[in-house]
Amino acid sequence: MRAPRGSDLWVLLAVWAGLVALFGAFGPGFLSAATFGSVANRIPALLLTATGMTLVMVTGGIDLSVGSVLGLCGAVVGVTMVDAGGGLAAALAASIAVGTALGAANGLVSVKLRLPSFIVTLGMLEIARGLAFLTTHSQTKYIGAAVEGLGTPLAGLVVSPAFLIALAGVAAGQGVLSLTVWGRHLVAVGANAEAAAIAGIDVDRPRIWAHALLGALTGVAAVCNCSRLGSADPNAGVGFELSVIAAVVVGGTSLAGGRGSVAKSFLGVLIVATLEAGLVQLGASEPVKRVVTGGVIVAAVLADTWRRRA
Amino acid sequence: MRRLVLVAALAALLGGCQPSPPKPAPGSAARPKVALVMKSLANDFFATMAKGAREHQAAHAADYELLVLGIKNETDLAEQVNLVEQAVAQGAAAIVIAPADSKALVPALRRAQQQGVVIVNIDNRLDADAARAAGLSAAFVGPDNRDGARRVGLALAARLHPGDEVAIIEGVTTAFNGQQRRAGFEDAMQSAGMKVVAVQSGEWEMDKANGVAANLLTAHPGLKALLCANDNMAIGAAAAVAAAGKTGAVQVAGFDAIAAIRPLLADGRVAATADQHADQLAVFGIEQALATLRDGHPAGDRATAVDVVTR
Numbered sequence: 233m234r235a236p237r238g239s240d241l242w243v244l245l246a247v248w249a250g251l252v253a254l255f256g257a258f259g260p261g262f263l264s265a266a267t268f269g270s271v272a273n274r275i276p277a278l279l280l281t282a283t284g285m286t287l288v289m290v291t292g293g294i295d296l297s298v299g300s301v302l303g304l305c306g307a308v309v310g311v312t313m314v315d316a317g318g319g320l321a322a323a324l325a326a327s328i329a330v331g332t333a334l335g336a337a338n339g340l341v342s343v344k345l346r347l348p349s350f351i352v353t354l355g356m357l358e359i360a361r362g363l364a365f366l367t368t369h370s371q372t373k374y375i376g377a378a379v380e381g382l383g384t385p386l387a388g389l390v391v392s393p394a395f396l397i398a399l400a401g402v403a404a405g406q407g408v409l410s411l412t413v414w415g416r417h418l419v420a421v422g423a424n425a426e427a428a429a430i431a432g433i434d435v436d437r438p439r440i441w442a443h444a445l446l447g448a449l450t451g452v453a454a455v456c457n458c459s460r461l462g463s464a465d466p467n468a469g470v471g472f473e474l475s476v477i478a479a480v481v482v483g484g485t486s487l488a489g490g491r492g493s494v495a496k497s498f499l500g501v502l503i504v505a506t507l508e509a510g511l512v513q514l515g516a517s518e519p520v521k522r523v524v525t526g527g528v529i530v531a532a533v534l535a536d537t538w539r540r541r542a
Numbered sequence: 543m544r545r546l547v548l549v550a551a552l553a554a555l556l557g558g559c560q561p562s563p564p565k566p567a568p569g570s571a572a573r574p575k576v577a578l579v580m581k582s583l584a585n586d587f588f589a590t591m592a593k594g595a596r597e598h599q600a601a602h603a604a605d606y607e608l609l610v611l612g613i614k615n616e617t618d619l620a621e622q623v624n625l626v627e628q629a630v631a632q633g634a635a636a637i638v639i640a641p642a643d644s645k646a647l648v649p650a651l652r653r654a655q656q657q658g659v660v661i662v663n664i665d666n667r668l669d670a671d672a673a674r675a676a677g678l679s680a681a682f683v684g685p686d687n688r689d690g691a692r693r694v695g696l697a698l699a700a701r702l703h704p705g706d707e708v709a710i711i712e713g714v715t716t717a718f719n720g721q722q723r724r725a726g727f728e729d730a731m732q733s734a735g736m737k738v739v740a741v742q743s744g745e746w747e748m749d750k751a752n753g754v755a756a757n758l759l760t761a762h763p764g765l766k767a768l769l770c771a772n773d774n775m776a777i778g779a780a781a782a783v784a785a786a787g788k789t790g791a792v793q794v795a796g797f798d799a800i801a802a803i804r805p806l807l808a809d810g811r812v813a814a815t816a817d818q819h820a821d822q823l824a825v826f827g828i829e830q831a832l833a834t835l836r837d838g839h840p841a842g843d844r845a846t847a848v849d850v851v852t853r
Binding site: 259261267371374376392457460465466467508509512 | 589760774777785802806
């Protein structure tokens with residue numbers, strides 16, 4: 233195992249800068265505050281979940297249920313604010329509680345019963361989506377101004393409070409991973425669980441907590457999404473888990489565990505979101521967008537791997 | 543021990559698969575069984591459709607038995623084919639189906655028809671060439687999506703000036719109804735003299751459409767309207783318009799008239815949408831099927847209403 237170094241960031245930064253330069257050269261309105269704002273305000277949910285997913289993947293686990301849990305937490309926000317007449321604070325609390333509970337369930341079942349988290353969270357993907365449809369009766373809930381504050385760009389700034397919250401989440405996640413004992417335990421458990429156990433580390437608890445933390449962050453992410461759209465859509469987040477995992481993997485986190493960086497996952501999210509914005513602005517068709525996005529994901533991982541070997 | 547349990551479980555399972563009692567010949571029962579085969583029941587639109595059908599059956603309980611079947615997600619063709627076969631096995635006299643694909647369902651439906659089951663096609667029209675080639679004849683009951691979208695587009699155009707720039711956010715590009723709505727929007731914009739500067743897919747999703755709309759507004763600062771192929775995407779687009787500080791300056795249109803769009807219609811953030819009367823769609827299909835069973839000859843196609851809603 234090698235400690236993550238700040239210099240590893242430059243490859244991803246270069247990929248991102250390259251994309252920005254490329255789109256700037258071909259898209260007349262691309263290099264503008266409006267583009268920056270639309271990218272920044274679109275990614276809070278992805279940033280928060282990618283932060284949690286990085287911690288889970290560092291321990292060697294994975295969570296395929298984030299998209300469905302995002303949908304369910306959004307449904308909870310909708311029901312809390314529309315049907316129960318609650319405020320934003322109550323909705324946030326309920327969303328975090330549900331997200332944490334499902335995340336903890338993922339962690340407990342996979343770790344304590346020694347089942348692969350891939351399988352357990354695949355089951356949760358179905359359960360949470362079904363619950364999202366049940367709680368909303370399959371109907372989109374329109375919430376309106378009461379929830380929109382977090383997603384509305386701040387006066388004088390192009391970014392929303394939700395983006396600032398997500399940035400704080402990324403910073404805290406990186407801090408926990410690289411500066412705290414618990415963070416080092418996550419890496420140790422993921423790199424070699426047996427060695428970690430011999431060294432006297434409780435190998436179960438960090439993994440369970442990582443799953444629970446991801447659930448909690450997904451709860452916050454759901455509120456960010458609802459506030460941007462002013463509504464709760466029970467279909468929200470279908471396929472979202474793949475975007476999250478793609479961003480984390482582009483950021484160099486190993487699927488086998490033992491290595492990962494939240495800051496680099498942040499750059500992974502930025503690369504994927506910038507690509508999406510640029511391709512729409514250039515007028516690329518849906519199939520072309522998919523082909524290019526897939527290609528860039530593989531290229532970014534390759535660039536990072538080569539840099540690591542060099 | 544564990545193996546024993548497994549063997550016992552298998553035996554129980556196999557026991558469950560023993561030949562079922564001979565099924566009655568289709569249509570011979572006192573009350574004919576009508577199977578309603580839908581797309582995803584998790585979708586508001588189809589949930590409403592199923593509800594309308596159940597209410598109709600409750601009011602006409604003496605006339606027929608209803609079997610409502612739905613697939614998990616809208617693209618799961620294999621599961622829908624399976625549902626058709628199950629409906630036949632359960633002795634359905636008629637199948638009323640909203641096909642998930644215009645072509646892929648044709649062979650399964652033809653097999654059902656050959657066994658004497660009456661087929662009525664609702665919502666999404668089966669491909670005419672594929673049906674003819676297979677020898678399948680099914681009455682179609684459903685809305686004209688293209689004409690509906692054209693009229694929504696014209697209602698929106700009334701708020702614009704000829705030559706204004708507009709963009710279309712379409713659904714999943716392979717869906718026939720999505721293609722029809724896009725074509726209808728294009729018809730309206732052409733006849734009203736608007737300039738369509740971009741067509742992008744929002745894949746029927748609120749969040750996807752929100753991202754697409756935000757970038758379209760940046761790339762085309764002169765944009766005056768966003769035409770969305772369903773209401774979820776219209777809600778996402780309206781949020782992007784608000785985030786760009788352009789509420790009122792950029793008009794938004796949708797399709798489907800779901801409940802969540804009403805507040806946006808009320809304050810003008812969404813200018814127009816279309817109501818396809820989902821609750822009646824399945825009912826008309828069932829009535830068509832019952833008429834065919836009663837009269838013994840196939841009933842014709844039936845167009846259902848699409849109303850433009852602007853407030």
